Every structure is written in C-alpha cells, then in structure tokens.
Amino acid sequence: MVKLTENKHYSENKAIEQLPVPSKVYLPLIQHLGKICNPEVKVGDTVKFGQRIASIEANVYAPIHASISGTVAAIQDWPHPVLGRAKAVVLEGNGLPEETFSVKSKQEIDRLSPADIRKIVLDAGIVGMGGASFPTHIKLNPPRPLDVLIINGAECEPYLTADSRLMVEKTNEVAEGIALIAACLGIKEIYIGIEDNKPEAIKAFSVFPGFKVKVLKSDYPQGGEKQLIQNILGKQIPRGKLPFDIGVLVQNVATVYAVYEAVFKGKPLVERLVTVTGSCLANPKNLLVRLGTPIKNLIDFCGPLKEEPVKIIIGGPMMGIAQYTDEVPIIKSSGGLLLMSEKEAKTIEEGPCIRCAACVRGCPVGLMPCQINLASEKSLWQSTKDYGASDCIECGICNYVCPANRRLLQTIKRAKLEVAKIK
Numbered sequence: 001m002v003k004l005t006e007n008k009h010y011s012e013n014k015a016i017e018q019l020p021v022p023s024k025v026y027l028p029l030i031q032h033l034g035k036i037c038n039p040e041v042k043v044g045d046t047v048k049f050g051q052r053i054a055s056i057e058a059n060v061y062a063p064i065h066a067s068i069s070g071t072v073a074a075i076q077d078w079p080h081p082v083l084g085r086a087k088a089v090v091l092e093g094n095g096l097p098e099e100t101f102s103v104k105s106k107q108e109i110d111r112l113s114p115a116d117i118r119k120i121v122l123d124a125g126i127v128g129m130g131g132a133s134f135p136t137h138i139k140l141n142p143p144r145p146l147d148v149l150i151i152n153g154a155e156c157e158p159y160l161t162a163d164s165r166l167m168v169e170k171t172n173e174v175a176e177g178i179a180l181i182a183a184c185l186g187i188k189e190i191y192i193g194i195e196d197n198k199p200e201a202i203k204a205f206s207v208f209p210g211f212k213v214k215v216l217k218s219d220y221p222q223g224g225e226k227q228l229i230q231n232i233l234g235k236q237i238p239r240g241k242l243p244f245d246i247g248v249l250v251q252n253v254a255t256v257y258a259v260y261e262a263v264f265k266g267k268p269l270v271e272r273l274v275t276v277t278g279s280c281l282a283n284p285k286n287l288l289v290r291l292g293t294p295i296k297n298l299i300d301f302c303g304p305l306k307e308e309p310v311k312i313i314i315g316g317p318m319m320g321i322a323q324y325t326d327e328v329p330i331i332k333s334s335g336g337l338l339l340m341s342e343k344e345a346k347t348i349e350e351g352p353c354i355r356c357a358a359c360v361r362g363c364p365v366g367l368m369p370c371q372i373n374l375a376s377e378k379s380l381w382q383s384t385k386d387y388g389a390s391d392c393i394e395c396g397i398c399n400y401v402c403p404a405n406r407r408l409l410q411t412i413k414r415a416k417l418e419v420a421k422i423k
C-alpha cells in the first residue's frame with residue numbers, strides 16, 4: 001500500500017447540500033454490472049418521480065427509475081461516464097411537486113423476511129455505490145452462509161469525502177441499514193472499517209453496540225475488498241476467489257444508506273452523494289445529486305472556476321475515469337467529480353521499462369504489473385491470464401509508482417477484458 005497526498009481538505013468539512021433539481025436528466029439504461037435494461041416508457045409519456053422506467057428479465061441487472069417527474073423527451077445515445085456513450089432515457093421536468101414514498105413503521109420493518117428485504121433492494125435498483133455497480137440484491141443472496149459483514153467506510157481515494165460526510169451526518173440511518181443487511185444474511189459478526197483520517201466518523205459509530213469500529217491506517221488502497229479483509233480479519237482471499245468464498249460480505253457505506261432508504265422510506269435509487277472538488281473550483285462541496293444530472297450543473301453550482309480544468313474525472317484520481325464532455329450525467333456509481341488543474345494533471349511522456357520492480361513491490365494483490373503490461377502490449381492474452389491479470393483491483397498504484405510513467409493500468413484493464421473471453 002502507498003501513502004498518497006490526500007487533498008481532502010477542499011471538501012471534508014463541507015456539510016451535505018442538495019443540488020437543485022435539474023430541468024432535464026439523462027438516465028443511461030446501463031448503470032450497473034450486468035444486462036442493459038430495456039426502456040418501459042416511450043417518448044411523450046408522463047412519468048412520476050421514482051417510477052420504474054427501465055428493466056429487463058435477466059440474472060444480473062438493476063432497474064432504473066425516474067429521478068425527476070416530467071415527460072420522456074427522447075430515448076437516444078448520450079455520453080456515459082464509463083462506457084463513452086450509451087442509450088439513455090431523457091426526461092424533461094414539469095416542475096410539479098414530487099410524489100412522496102411510503103414510509104414503513106419499525107413494526108413493519110421487523111416483520112420483513114430476508115426475501116422481502118432482497119425484493120425491496122432489487123425493486124429499488126440498488127447497486128454497489130463504491131464504484132463496482134454490482135447489483136446489491138445478488139450480494140444479499142450468497143451461495144453459502146456468511147459469517148462476517150464488513151462495512152467499507154475507508155474512502156481511501158484522495159480528494160473524495162462524500163462517504164465521510166454520510167457517516168457523520170447520517171450515522172443512525174447507516175446503522176439501521178447495517179442492521180437490515182446483517183438480519184437479511186443472519187450475520188452476527190460486523191465491522192465497520194474507517195481510516196484514521198476521519199476521526200468524526202470513528203467517534204460517531206463508536207457508540208453503536210451492534211458492531212465494532214476498526215480504525216485503519218490512511219493508506220491507499222485501504223478500501224479495496226481484499227485489503228479490508230486482510231487488515232480487519234487477517235485473512236487472505238485466494239487468487240481467483242471472492243469474499244463470499246471465505247464467508248465474508250463487504251458493503252460500501254453509501255450502498256448501506258441506499259438500502260436503508262429503500263426499506264424504511266420506500267425510496268428507489270434516484271439520487272446519490274457526490275464530492276465535487278479540485279483546486280480549479282471556488283466552492284468544492286459534497287452534493288446530493290439526482291441521477292442523470294449533467295456534470296455541468298454540478299460544476300456551475302460549485303463555481304466559479306478559479307482556473308480552467310485540463311482534466312475532468314468522475315470518481316477519484318486513482319480509479320476514476322477522465323471525461324470528454326460536461327454533458328455526461330451522474331450515474332449510480334459516480335461518487336466524485338474532480339476538476340484537475342494543469343499542475344495537478346500534468347501528463348509526462350511514457351518511457352521504456354527500466355526493470356526497477358517498483359510496480360511489483362507496490363501492487364497490493366501481489367501481481368507483476370510490468371509483465372502483464374508487456375504481454376498485453378503484444379496481445380499475449382493467455383500470458384496475461386497466467387500472470388493473474390484478472391486479480392487486478394484497478395487501484396492504479398502501479399501507474400503511480402512507475403518512474404518510467406508506463407501506462408500499466410490501461411493495458412492491464414484491456415488484458416482483463418480479453419482474459420474474460422478465454423474459456
């Protein structure tokens with residue numbers, strides 16, 4: 001693991017604010033890992049806030065809901081923060097008061113079975129909001145009984161502070177969400193892992209008797225599933241295996257909060273917290289944003305610009321994705337929006353590998369990034385598979401430590417896609 005400059009000071013003490021409801025949203029039909037949804041509305045239809053507008057019959061998917069009330073203006077290709085472009089439902093708002101959802105009493109919650117909770121989570125379209133976007137209802141239905149639940153409150157990416165604010169400002173709600181997930185899976189051993197640079201969050205959760213707070217060093221990538229399990233339980237996940245293979249479920253705090261909102265308040269996943277930050281902005285903030293809102297609205301709300309950004313990233317600087325337009329919308333996995341100045345984003349020319357092994361020493365999952373990179377550049381996909389490319393957690397440390405500025409992660413990502421095609 002490596003120590004990075006955190007740069008969280010821009011927004012870590014900024015209380016959560018609601019971004020004004022946008023007049024238009026662009027909701028991609030794919031915002032999750034799995035099958036792309038089919039639209040269930042057509043151009044000209046009137047939709048209500050929270051109404052399901054897209055779904056599909058498939059094993060792995062999560063439905064999409066209207067994040068504003070209004071009219072379907074178009075169903076068209078549109079910029080997508082991960083895929084470049086994808087089909088999206090465009091909604092034009094009508095400005096009318098929005099529908100409220102049906103809140104459940106504590107007695108009603110207590111009567112819910114695990115199957116009821118999974119159904120609510122599926123119907124609400126909840127996915128892993130730490131960036132993975134894997135549908136949460138599937139994680140709540142593991143193929144074997146689980147013993148340990150770990151809540152990921154590490155938020156180890158530099159600049160990002162939305163999870164930190166959520167833990168401080170919505171502590172009770174997150175705690176209720178943790179209890180729901182634990183009850184759904186029959187788990188008694190529960191930990192919440194928080195880095196030592198978030199003393200307020202550590203203090204806030206220390207009063208709850210149902211789970212243990214594990215204070216973690218603020219190193220990167222402390223929030224990776226494998227690192228959390230290793231540092232909290234002292235257990236390693238064998239190569240090619242997943243946390244559930246060793247009886248563990250890891251859930252990000254933002255996902256837990258979404259589960260709370262769905263079960264207690266009947267609210268589908270229609271908005272999320274986003275850290276909008278970087279030295280180019282006059283007013284970095286932690287914003288509650290309706291899904292489908294173009295990032296331009298967020299930038300305007302946190303402006304004015306002190307300097308023209310040379311790079312705009314959705315996510316953090318290590319794992320986030322650079323964007324080519326400010327029309328791209330916030331989706332379920334977008335936890336950060338980072339505007340980088342020329343100084344912060346300076347790109348240096350790539351040189352030849354000098355065989356220093358810094359990337360090997362830095363890789364938190366024990367890979368040889370330099371070897372995978374060389375094999376990937378020659379399209380030797382079987383070799384990249386043998387070198388364990390699929391185990392890469394895409395943390396970006398190899399890029400960060402490489403003195404030759406080799407684009408290791410980019411070629412490893414490509415190798416992972418190719419390896420997935422090999423039987």
Ligand code: SF4
Pocket residue numbers: 362363364365366367369391392393394395396397398399408409412
């Ligand atoms: S190979 Fe993957 S896991 Fe290892 S340092 Fe590079 S990005 Fe991180």
Ligand code: SF4
Pocket residue numbers: 352353354355356357358359360369370401402403404405406408
């Ligand atoms: S860190 Fe860069 S230069 Fe050093 S071995 Fe890895 S790829 Fe080569």
